[in-house]
Amino acid sequence: MSLKYACAIAGVAESRLGVVPDSTVMTLQAEAMVKALAEAGLEKKDVDAVFSSGNWGRLPQLQVAEYLGINPVYSDNTSVGGASFEFHLGHAAAAIQAGLCKVAIILYGSTQRSRRERRIFEAHSDLGYQYETPYGLPIPVGAYALAASRHMAQYGTTSQQLAELAVSTRAWASLNPSAYRREKLTVDEVLDSQMIASPLHRLDCCLVTDGGGCVVVVSPELAKSLPKPPVWLLGQGESHSHAQISEMPDLTITPAAESGKRAFAMAGIKHSDLDVVEIYDSFTITVILTLESLGFCAPGEGGEFVSSNRTAPGGEFPLNTNGGGLSYCHPGQYGIFLLIESVRQLRGECGDRQVNNATLALASGTGGVLSSNSTCILGLE
Amino acid sequence: MAEELPDPDSSPYWEGINIEELRYQQCNHCNISIFYPRSICPNCGKPDPIWQTSKGKGTIYACSVIHRAPPAYKEDTPYVVALVDLAEGFRMMSRIIDCDTNSVKVGQEVDVVYRKDNTGNRIPYFTLHNS
Structure with a gap:
């Protein structure tokens, strides 16, 4: 069974991003939903399915639907970290294909910057975590640092290569008026930034911002009657392999290996067919590992792959074209913005950062500590 | 360690640490080494390892050498957190202690030692072999 053409994205929107002190997680999600529905030419009463993720409340799925005034007939709170929204898109497609709903909204909002609600990785010390917590690994950065150390030892990847990715991503951000950090960045500035958990420097790490987003997913019949050109789901795959980093089977291979294989097979396309690629960049190393696991290059070649401005504006491999979690925004769970940027690139709405004639995009979300991945392939036709 | 610990899965492990024994589990059926402790084998699913x-x-x-630590560990910085592959075929997180933090490298051999952490619990750490 395939999800190819099972649904289309009809509307996307961000809330205000960056530092938004006069907001709550609710106001940001409401703001994004109102904009996304307006773009889709739909009203709130049309929404019959809600997907959200977040750990800001006791029962956040119920709280956000209550606040918005939606009584869904299909509801999914799959919460597997920053990749949750790529999981949601696959699940929404399956539900729509089964005839269980017609208009699904995927929601996220966070005020972690302004309200210091950094509960995402609040220290847990029970169950499996009792064997890690006593050692003081800062989560998530320490876990990604361990993966980077392994990749460097196994393959000779360098801090310079990681820095080059941060610099290329910043160059995209400089073209995006919504990006939080737009000033030019150099490799030396990345390498000279504070060491947080070796080998990762401060500028290898994503931003900490506020922000929210909404994606409106509709049935194929409905998609064709709405104002925006439908952006079709062509392929999706998902997987997770562990919750804590000491349980990750191989620190150089992420669950994207499994989910990517499924997404490409479902879409029936080759890597070289893609015009634009959006890959979760919680840390620079996250992108290198994901590129390898998705099969864009061989294991160990990710560092070389992102070198020499290859992923920067004008380079041969347009990657993280909004400026990514590294430079555009990162409100805790970033994955919804991968979908939003993919859709806008395919519609040709990206102004200075527009990739020419983009018809096929890939959005790959990673959550937890390289724990979960869902990869979505989107296209215009 | 949180108050609810040890729990029924972890008691034998922490009791071992208290008498300086590093315990792990092995599956009766598929023979793989298991860590952290569980009630079933995560490979074959059979009970009672x-x-x-x-x-x-x-x-x-x-x-990784940690420079920006969680609040409870700030005074320890810099310190080395590692994933250690034990000879018996299981992996665990620990710290590498009593060393120049910058000299610790992937692939080095290490030996377990037992120390009290800053909450007073005895936990296993590792030192560089022959150091």
């Missing part, structure tokens, strides 16, 4: 004692010798699989 048996407890074994490790010799405490291993190799560093991955390591």
Whole structure:
């Protein structure tokens, strides 16, 4: 069974991003939903399915639907970290294909910057975590640092290569008026930034911002009657392999290996067919590992792959074209913005950062500590 | 350690640490080494893994020098957190202690030692072999 053409994205929107002190997680999600529905030419009463993720409340799925005034007939709170929204898109497609709903909204909002609600990785010390917590690994950065150390030892990847990715991503951000950090960045500035958990420097790490987003997913019949050109789901795959980093089977291979294989097979396309690629960049190393696991290059070649401005504006491999979690925004769970940027690139709405004639995009979300991945392939036709 | 610990899965492990024995489990059926302790084998799904004692010798699989620590560990910085592959075939997180933090590398051999952490609990750490 395939999800190819099972649904289309009809509307996307961000809330205000960056530092938004006069907001709550609710106001940001409401703001994004109102904009996304307006773009889709739909009203709130049309929404019959809600997907959200977040750990800001006791029962956040119920709280956000209550606040918005939606009584869904299909509801999914799959919460597997920053990749949750790529999981949601696959699940929404399956539900729509089964005839269980017609208009699904995927929601996220966070005020972690302004309200210091950094509960995402609040220290847990029970169950499996009792064997890690006593050692003081800062989560998530320490876990990604361990993966980077392994990749460097196994393959000779360098801090310079990681820095080059941060610099290329910043160059995209400089073209995006919504990006939080737009000033030019150099490799030396990345390498000279504070060491947080070796080998990762401060500028290898994503931003900490506020922000929210909404994606409106509709049935194929409905998609064709709405104002925006439908952006079709062509392929999706998902997987997770562990919750804590000491349980990750191989620190150089992420669950994207499994989910990517499924997404490409479902879409029936080759890597070289893609015009634009959006890959979760919680840390620079996250992108290198994901590129390898998705099969864009061989294991160990990710560092070389992102070198020499290859992923920067004008380079041969347009990657993280909004400026990514590294430079555009990162409100805790970033994955919804991968979908939003993919859709806008395919519609040709990206102004200075527009990739020419983009018809096929890939959005790959990673959550937890390289724990979960869902990869979505989107296209215009 | 939180108040609810040890729990029914972890008691034999922490009891072992208190008498300086590094315990892990092995599956009765498929024979794989299991860590952290569980009620079933995560490979074949069969119940009741048996407890074994490790010799405490291993190799560093991955390591990081922590400069920005969680609040409770701020005073320890810089310190090395590592994933250690034990000779018996299981992996665990620990710290590499009593060393120049910048000298610790992936692939180095390490030996278990037992110390009290800053909450007073005895926990297993590792030192560089022959250091």
